Amino acid sequence: MRQNPSFAMTDVAELRRVIDDNPWVTLVGTGEAGLVASHYAVLLDGDRDDLTIVGHVGRPDDAILGLGERELLVVVQGPHGYVSPSWYGDAAAVPTWNFVSVHLSGVPEILEPEENLRVLDRLVDRFESSFAQPRGMWSPPNDEDFVRRLERGTVGFRLTPTRVDAKRKLSQNRTDDVVDTIIERVEAGASPYVDPRLGAEMRRAHEALRSARRASS
Template sequence: MRQNPSFAMTDVGELRRLIARNPWATLVSAAPDGLVASHYAVLLDDGRDDLTIVGHVGRPDDLLHGLGERELMVIFQGPHGYVSPGWYGDAAGVPTWNFASVHLSGVPELLTTEENLQVLDRLVAHFESPRDDPRLLWERPNDAAYVERLEKGTIGFRLTPTKVVAKRKLSQNKTPEVVESVILELEGTGPYSNPALAAEMRRAHDAMAAARNS
């Protein structure tokens, strides 16, 4: 991902927030026969306060990626959407796409069976906990034999990135008046309504304004 200073994301807290809110990740590696991409839910390692992540792949994706042997890039895509030049007022402009994205790269560590079971348990709990009647990994009708068979079909990993590229392109090159116009359009009911992107823009621009005034 091409980087430019005005759009760079460097605050670890903001990167963790983006990853936590967008756990469906794309895993990319360079295999002998070409690029390989897979898609899995990935979580921040709850024992760390950095950008270390944990997850799993189903067999044989571990072999396709050379998991534990080759560099792996994990891509998290935050809110994104179309921005019309008609939202800029009576000024020259072209369409663009606003987005926030994080790329983490490194050689992952393979987890033991026990560690993988803990990650699988946490993944299920993470996504089931908002439900009124959550179905957790070890609860009936699942039994231990079923869970253990499930685990054998997966390979868990932990990735502490050695390279981080994160970008938040949210109209930072526009005037405050244009930014507010774009946010209001995204908050509206038009064909490109996108409240999540509007909220991300407002958060970023409020932080920029606070930094300028501090």
């Protein structure tokens, strides 16, 4: 990912927030036939305060990705969307795409069955928690034999990244009034190609910039 110092993300707390808010990721590895990609949900490791993630893949994706043997790239895609040049007023401008993305690279550790089972349980609890009547992995009619068979069909992993590339391109190079206009258009649904969370992400980034400017003035 081409980096620009103005758009770089380095704050670990912010990176953790983006990962936690966007758990559906792309796993990119190198297989016998070349590059391969799979898509799974991940979680931040509950026992760590860094960028370590845990997750699982279904068999035989572990072999295809070389899980535990070769470097894995995890692409976390945050809110993103198309920005029309018409939103800049009369200034010369071209279309662009605002986005937040985090890339985590490293060789993952393969989890033992019992730890993999705990991770699977956490995943289910995380995504069921928003339902009025959440159903856990162990909830009837699921029984222990069923859950154990499910675990054996997956391979759990833990990835502590040895390289992190993160970018938050949210019109930081634009004036405050233009940024406010873009946020207004985004939140009004002026483009069909916009994640509805993009406006809030832009507000967060620009409030941080404005606070930094006030502190230095």
